[in-house]
Amino acid sequence: MKVAADNAETWTVRKVLGWTSQHFEKANVDAPRLTAELLLGHSLKVDRVTLYTQLDRPLNKDELGAYRALIQRRVGGEPTQYLTGQKEFYGRRFQVDARVLIPRPETELLVEAVLKLCAKDAPSRVLDLCTGSGCIAVTIACERPQASVWATDLLADACAVAKLNAEALGAGGRVTVLQGDLLAAVPQGPRFDVVVSNPPYVMAAELPTLQREVQREPRAALDGGADGLDLVRRIAEAAPPYLKAGGTLALEIGDGQGDAVRDILVRAGYHEVRIEKDLARHDRLAFGRAA
């Protein structure tokens, strides 16, 4: 009898995942099953695939307690990636927490475009502004072992995370992370082939309407001022003295900002200005070449 009663109470991986998926669904959490798997995997220190080889494994009291706490925080609006402390970006695992914006898949398009501008077999110089987690700078350094990459962020907290990621992904020696406002901390030196940035570009008035998970991300990483383009304008004006002749400014921008950004880049004297859309056909990337 006792055994049977215990069994009825046993929370196995299978049962826990089923229960949590439903709980998340009712609470309007995005991707309920995936989220349950990511958080359970994190609690049990195994990856998602391994969970499926352990569906009958019972959870002990401590494991259940830790997992329950994560469920509550997720339902309370904390992003999954802050709870697990990681986010995949361009095939690598970046460490993230509330100090930095969570890398988005759209930003992989920006990285891909920059990689095309950096030869594989020659040393290029790349500068990443508003680096946050360092996902752009570190990925470029990893994909182009000959490149020297510089990264800046206004916030010391973000610089700490970017440095952590550069070290953890084996690019510590080739990514120089500097704290400062845009280019302020970048010393005089050889010019760059590419200046790249995913700056904050959300219109200030839109911030309160963003998903509650996004509201947990650093406001400084999102708030682009009244029209969202404060930082785009400042970067466009400040970058040319740091770019080689023919070097490229490459920016991530927001949906609907293409025309305004084209205008900003043309007025700032860039050539071959072009706007590209992402897979959802939203304006997403802007490029200009320095004279």
Ligand code: GLN
């Ligand atoms: N892509 C982010 C969002 O949708 C904005 C990122 C940014 O401002 N650079 O909220």
